[in-house]
Amino acid sequence: MHTILELRVNGDRTETGVPTHYTLLETLRYVLGLTGSKQGCDKGDCGACTVLLDGDAVLSCILPVHEAVGREVCTVEGLADGPHPHALQDAFDLTGGAQCGFCTPGILCSAYGLLARNDDPTRREIAEALSGNLCRCTGYTKIFEAVEVAAESIRTGKTPEDVVSARRQTRGDGG
Numbered sequence: 001m002h003t004i005l006e007l008r009v010n011g012d013r014t015e016t017g018v019p020t021h022y023t024l025l026e027t028l029r030y031v032l033g034l035t036g037s038k039q040g041c042d043k044g045d046c047g048a049c050t051v052l053l054d055g056d057a058v059l060s061c062i063l064p065v066h067e068a069v070g071r072e073v074c075t076v077e078g079l080a081d082g083p084h085p086h087a088l089q090d091a092f093d094l095t096g097g098a099q100c101g102f103c104t105p106g107i108l109c110s111a112y113g114l115l116a117r118n119d120d121p122t123r124r125e126i127a128e129a130l131s132g133n134l135c136r137c138t139g140y141t142k143i144f145e146a147v148e149v150a151a152e153s154i155r156t157g158k159t160p161e162d163v164v165s166a167r168r169q170t171r172g173d174g175g
């Protein structure tokens, strides 16, 4: 059985038929074709499906889609400003914060939600904000560094490239 729902995703309003039992993640991936949000554990354990709902990070695999009606959904596809990547996306690229990339869309959304309320987080605050996002590849250090780089870029108006370059010079490792 389908129901017609009006959803607001990444600034676009869409009215679409959705199987009544679908989660928000299933709707994003299989109805709207937004496959950036990943289907990992599908039971609320890994964070790969994280999106923003009215600015707060939520696990879309355990959220019935009807709970997103009338609210603003933002997925990893909506973080960039047109053709310009968000500072977080540049920072992950520059620091090696993404390896296989499976966890990255969810981590970007969690980090985006953090930086929207706190543009100068401590490493502990970053770790807490990302505590629901599992990464099997990076060991997290580069992820935390990427979030710090993005935060400094947002605070100071410097590009992520300049922030990374200054941090490397301070550490004396060139580049």
Ligand code: FES
Pocket: 038, 039, 040, 041, 042, 043, 044, 045, 046, 047, 048, 049, 050, 059, 060, 061, 062
């Ligand atoms: S896919 Fe949603 S928490 Fe793992």
Ligand code: FES
Pocket: 097, 098, 099, 100, 101, 102, 103, 104, 134, 135, 136, 137, 138
């Ligand atoms: S980069 Fe591979 S799981 Fe995080």
